[in-house]
Amino acid sequence: MQTLQSQVLQVNSxxxxxxxxKTSSRKAERVEVLGGVSFDLKSGTFTSIIGPSGCGKTTLLRIIDGLLPADSGEVFFKGELVTSPPPKMGFVFQGFGLLPWRTVQKNVEFGLELRGVDESERVEIARKYIQVVGLAGFENHYVHEISGGMQQRVGLARALSIDPDVLLMDEPFASVDMQTREILQKQLLQIVKGSVPKTTLFVTHNIDEAIYLSDEIVLLTTRPGMVKEVIKVNLPQDRWNYDPRLNPEYARLRNYCWSFLEKEIMEKGVFGSDLT
Ligand SMILES: Nc1ncnc2c1ncn2[C@@H]1O[C@H](COP(=O)(O)OP(=O)(O)OP(=O)(O)O)[C@@H](O)[C@H]1O
Ligand SMILES: [Mg+2]
Structure with missing residues (x-):
């Protein structure tokens, strides 16, 4: 597959x-979740996907990571067809996805263990990324001994530790409080646009979060999820240095995304046949 140099990921149909x-009967039915999704990810960019609940965002990320096969269409990662999880793709899961019987250090080492990295190297790399996410000193704590925001940073350190060429994040901040969420957003930008540059694909329900973080936003329709539009976010890069909400472009994008989501939900409902 030929790729433009700048395209690290291609999602085709x-x-x-x-x-x-169905809960109301014994019959099984086929539910179309993704209806032909296509978009590209350019190297070094931060792209968010927003769409109504149940429109297939998690399913799409799982297909991109090779955890789930598509019925048709394909995903190319650095020009190679994805058929199983590529070693250089990092995944931060919806919910924290941490192992409660492991310490912070051992949770961060997990992805490296799976990739066969030997112990001394593993320990060193994990320490480095624990530091990057601001958790130095908590290496020996267990998951239940640290806050939700800290747990989320462990998930990020684990994904970064494998030095991914693409970082996939599925609603990583959904289960933390608003203040923590804003702090985590800022820290994430400082990392992936600053200290550890990464191409990032980020799923969220939150329009403000998508605008604050992204270079591009992929708008997905209600199920079956399809790309309605890819929006460019023309706000300065160093957003952690000021409040982008004061920028008129921010307000324009916010209105645009809200109108889209409201229209989708009002016209088609959110859950479709989940409720039947
Ligand atoms: N393994 C599965 N078997 C059957 N149905 C599934 C499976 N995985 C997902 N679904 C259904 O596919 C639809 C899309 O699910 P998915 O989790 O991808 O949506 P989502 O957009 O991530 O939702 P949310 O915004 O709530 O996280 C839902 O109706 C879900 O119930
Ligand atoms: Mg989901």
Missing amino acids: VRKSFTKR
Whole structure:
């Protein structure tokens, strides 16, 4: 597959259906979740995906990471067809996805263990990324001994430790409080646009979060999820140095995204046949 140098990921016409049993009857039905999704990810960019609940965002990320096969269409990562999880793709899961019986250090080492990195190197790399996310001193704490915001940073350190060429993040800040969320957003930008540059694909329900973080926003429709539009966010890069909400471009983008989501939800509902 030929790629433009700047394109690290290409998603081509990805379709996916699941068989679901209706709660109101014993019949199973085929539910189309993704209806032909296409977009590209340019190297070094931060791209968010927003779309109504249940429109297939998590399913799409799992297909991109090779954890789930598409029914049709394909994903190319650095020009190679994805058929299983690529070693250079990092994933921060919806919820924290940490192992409670492991310490912070051992959780961060987990991805490196899976990739066969030997112990002394693993320890060193994990320490480095624990430092990057501001958790130095907490290496020997267990998951239940640290706050939700700190747990989320462990998830980020684990994903960064494998030095991914693309970082996939599925609603990573959804289960932390508003203040912590804003701090984590700022820290994430400082890392992936500053100290440890990464190409990032980030799923969120939160429009403000998407605008604050992104260079581009992919708007997905209600199920079956399809790309309605890819919006460019023309705000200065160093957003952690000032409040972008004061910029008129921010207000314009916010209105635009809200109108889109409101229209999708009002016209088609959020959950579709989940409620039948
Ligand atoms: N393994 C599965 N088997 C059957 N149905 C599934 C499976 N995985 C997901 N679904 C269904 O596919 C639809 C999309 O799910 P998905 O988790 O991808 O949506 P989402 O956009 O991430 O939702 P949310 O915004 O709530 O996180 C939902 O209706 C879900 O119930
Ligand atoms: Mg999801």
